[in-house]
Amino acid sequence: MMERAEDLGLSLSLSSSLAAPRTHVAAMLLRSPEKRFLEMPLLPAKRSEVTPEEGLRGGSDEEDGGCGLDGSRKKLRLSKDQSAVLEDSFREHPTLNPRQKAALAQQLGLRPRQVEVWFQNRRARTKLKQTEVDCEFLKRCCETLTQENRRLHKEVQELRALKLVSPHLYMHMSPPTTLTMCPSCERVSSSANSAAASSDRRSAGGAVISTAPAAEGAAVCHRPIAVRPQQS
DNA sequence: CCCGAGGTGACTATTACTTCA
DNA sequence: TGTGAAGTAATAGTCACCTCG
Numbered sequence: 001m002m003e004r005a006e007d008l009g010l011s012l013s014l015s016s017s018l019a020a021p022r023t024h025v026a027a028m029l030l031r032s033p034e035k036r037f038l039e040m041p042l043l044p045a046k047r048s049e050v051t052p053e054e055g056l057r058g059g060s061d062e063e064d065g066g067c068g069l070d071g072s073r074k075k076l077r078l079s080k081d082q083s084a085v086l087e088d089s090f091r092e093h094p095t096l097n098p099r100q101k102a103a104l105a106q107q108l109g110l111r112p113r114q115v116e117v118w119f120q121n122r123r124a125r126t127k128l129k130q131t132e133v134d135c136e137f138l139k140r141c142c143e144t145l146t147q148e149n150r151r152l153h154k155e156v157q158e159l160r161a162l163k164l165v166s167p168h169l170y171m172h173m174s175p176p177t178t179l180t181m182c183p184s185c186e187r188v189s190s191s192a193n194s195a196a197a198s199s200d201r202r203s204a205g206g207a208v209i210s211t212a213p214a215a216e217g218a219a220v221c222h223r224p225i226a227v228r229p230q231q232s
Numbered sequence: 233c234c235c236g237a238g239g240t241g242a243c244t245a246t247t248a249c250t251t252c253a
Numbered sequence: 254t255g256t257g258a259a260g261t262a263a264t265a266g267t268c269a270c271c272t273c274g
């Protein structure tokens with residue numbers, strides 16, 4: 001965009017220290033076909049339409065480029081050391097200001113544009129991964145809630161059946177011990193307290209959760225208003 | 233040796249924001 | 254003070270290359 005890759009005739013090379021085959025990757029780098037373009041003059045990629053003046057202008061990163069003579073995209077593989085430094089830096093601050101970018105580039109023997117691209121990709125891929133994790137988490141939440149909902153529906157049906165068969169027994173039995181949470185006020189209530197809570201509601205007007213079978217399995221908050229005794 | 237999947241460097245298009253005339 | 258153009262940075266989407274099983 002702003003930083004155009006029209007740096008004609010610039011060769012892409014790792015600094016000598018980084019080129020040392022200390023790692024598997026670096027070693028491979030030196031013997032693989034990639035090596036050929038590490039020393040290859042770079043031309044604009046699909047930007048063959050770049051005008052001569054653009055080509056000479058040179059972007060803010062005048063070391064831009066990255067493609068071979070045939071116009072294909074050629075990739076530099078970062079060494080483990082370089083990646084580690086970039087990772088550390090990313091953990092510290094996921095976005096770089098120009099000075100940090102330049103410093104990192106110098107430290108790693110890369111072009112600022114490469115550092116910039118690395119951070120762009122890192123942000124994008126981190127976000128993507130996080131989205132996947134979130135999605136997975138929400139899926140599990142959904143499954144759990146669906147199961148819980150099913151269970152509550154079943155419970156309601158059983159209670160209704162019981163009420164029809166023997167109302168006397170139903171009147172005197174202790175309520176189910178289900179814990180429920182009001183979706184609106186998020187107060188958790190044990191339904192064993194519901195009877196007391198009902199009377200409580202009448203007297204104090206506080207928000208309570210109705211666990212009456214008629215609630216169709218959904219916890220309903222009879223919340224007139226948060227009428228809690230003010231603590232003076 | 234071939235092939236597909238996954239990782240990753242590089243690029244383009246788009247959008248949002250800032251600055252300045 | 255409001256406004257449009259230009260510049261800049263970030264992001265989304267994609268391509269291309271490479272490695273690995």
